Amino acid sequence: MPPPHAHDAPGNVRRTPGPRPARRSLLAGVAALGAVGAAGAAGCSRVATASAGGGALLDRLRAQGVVRLGIAGEIPFGYIDRNGELTGEAPELARVIFKRLGVPEVQPVPTEFGSLIPGLNSQQFDVVAAGMYVNADRCAQVIFADPDYQMLDSFIVRKGNPKGLHDYRDVVAKKARFATGTGYAEIQYAVDAGYAESDILIVPDQVAGLNAVEAGRVDVFAGTALTTREVVRKSSKAEATEPFEPLVKGKPHVDGGAFAFRPTETRLRDAFNTELRKLKKSGELLRLLRPFGFTAAEMTDLTAKELCAG
Numbered sequence: 001m002p003p004p005h006a007h008d009a010p011g012n013v014r015r016t017p018g019p020r021p022a023r024r025s026l027l028a029g030v031a032a033l034g035a036v037g038a039a040g041a042a043g044c045s046r047v048a049t050a051s052a053g054g055g056a057l058l059d060r061l062r063a064q065g066v067v068r069l070g071i072a073g074e075i076p077f078g079y080i081d082r083n084g085e086l087t088g089e090a091p092e093l094a095r096v097i098f099k100r101l102g103v104p105e106v107q108p109v110p111t112e113f114g115s116l117i118p119g120l121n122s123q124q125f126d127v128v129a130a131g132m133y134v135n136a137d138r139c140a141q142v143i144f145a146d147p148d149y150q151m152l153d154s155f156i157v158r159k160g161n162p163k164g165l166h167d168y169r170d171v172v173a174k175k176a177r178f179a180t181g182t183g184y185a186e187i188q189y190a191v192d193a194g195y196a197e198s199d200i201l202i203v204p205d206q207v208a209g210l211n212a213v214e215a216g217r218v219d220v221f222a223g224t225a226l227t228t229r230e231v232v233r234k235s236s237k238a239e240a241t242e243p244f245e246p247l248v249k250g251k252p253h254v255d256g257g258a259f260a261f262r263p264t265e266t267r268l269r270d271a272f273n274t275e276l277r278k279l280k281k282s283g284e285l286l287r288l289l290r291p292f293g294f295t296a297a298e299m300t301d302l303t304a305k306e307l308c309a310g
Contacts, residue, residue, distance in 0.1 A: 054267030057126060058101065061268075066105040067098050068125035072113040074205075076226065076292035077131030077257070080108065089292040090129035090259065093148055096288060097275045114183070117141050120262060127268075128260035133185070139308035143263050145272050147256030147307065148285060150300035152243035153186060154225040156206070156213050156232055159239050165220050167244050168193035176219040179212050181205050185255075186222035189246040206231045213238045230293045243297070256302040 061067050069091055071078035078088035086108040094106050109125040116128045120142060134144045157165055163174050171178050172194040179201035180186040191197050201218055203209050206228060209221030214237040221228075225243035232240045245252035261269045279285040286299055 054270070055262070055265035056267075057262070057265045058268040058271060061098070061126065062102040065103060066107050067094070067103050067127060068107045068109050069094055069127060069129040070109050070111060070116050070119050070125040072116060072130045073110050074113065074130065076230070076294075078108075078129050080110065088129075088131075089149070089289045089294060090131050092288055092292075093276075093279075093285070094127070094129045094259070096279070096284075097272055100275050101271055117260070120260060123262075131257040132260055133255045134258050134304050134307035136308055136310035138260070139304070141263075142260040143266060143269050144304040144308070145259040145261070145269055145276060146304050147258045147300050147302050148276060149289065149294060149298045150254045150256045150302055151298060152225045152254060153189065153222060153246050154228040154243045155241040156210055156221040156223070156228050156238050157219065157241060158213060158216075159237055161239065161241060163219055166241055168195065168222075168246065171195060171220060171222075177201070177217070178220055178222070179203055179209055179218040180222040181209065184223065186246075189248070190222065192246075192248060210235060210238055226293050226298065254300075254302070256300055256307055258304060 069078070069086070071080075071086070071088065071091065073079050074088075076089055078086075078090045081087050086106065091106060091108065098104075098106060106129075109119070111119050111124070113130065116130055116132065117138065119125060120128050128142070131149070132138070132144075134147060138144070155165055157163070163170075163176055165171055165174065165176055168190050170176070171190060178190055178195055178199070180190065180203075182202055182204055187197065187200060187202075190200060201212065203212055203221070206221070206223045209218075209223065210231050212218045213221050214235065223231075225240075228240040232238050245254060247253075259272060261272075276285070279288070280299070280301075286294070286296060289298070
């Protein structure tokens with residue numbers, strides 16, 4: 001993995017988060033709301049059930065010795081590698097924390113990103129380990145640990161950035177041909193800046209976005225700072241721009257990704273948070289995440305409580 005970039009510095013500054021759409025999958029919230037609504041898990045009932053003893057899942061996991069992780073097959077957050085092994089920043093972090101909690105094994109349950117919350121609440125797996133952004137909509141359906149990382153946005157552009165594209169306002173002002181990924185939060189960021197949604201080229205992921213830029217089909221592809229800088233590493237035609245804070249309702253913000261739990265399992269969430277705080281304080285969290293492209297700029301002291309508040 002490459003060393004930290006000098007332009008990662010903006011991520012080191014802790015900021016009060018503004019209103020935020022979901023990470024990568026805005027569509028995920030729609031699917032999840034439908035599933036949770038059918039189950040009757042509204043926000044008010046979530047608070048009521050969460051107070052009923054804190055849940056027994058932690059004891060069950062200790063007894064069975066394995067925790068099932070919901071992953072979305074997304075590099076670098078949680079995926080199965082070429083050797084068929086589970087890896088990614090969230091699974092590797094889960095291995096460490098759950099072992100400390102007395103659960104020695106982790107088992108992947110792959111699904112689509114939009115199915116993570118419904119799958120969690122229907123008990124297809126025990127925890128979401130996919131680097132999911134924390135936002136108010138999702139907080140009405142699940143409970144989150146505190147974020148283990150924070151993230152800014154970045155663009156993939158042609159070498160030398162010939163159009164001078166540094167944020168979404170530049171994309172609009174310079175009438176750049178714009179692309180981003182299926183269901184990415186960056187869709188809404190561009191629309192909020194004034195870009196017509198019908199003019200956005202939607203591609204499957206950052207690799208397809210890089211290909212589109214290199215082929216000249218678009219001028220810019222938007223994604224997270226981590227995924228853009230990783231995907232252009234071997235490109236001779238494209239580069240990643242410096243990370244920046246998107247504007248939501250006119251205010252800059254930083255997103256945070258975290259593990260998600262069923263609303264009743266506050267005891268497990270709290271135990272997880274206790275171990276996560278220890279890893280942050282010791283610096284071990286960065287050491288665990290660095291092989292997946294994370295830098296000091298992505299470390300954070302944001303809390304789930306403030307992100308849930310929107």
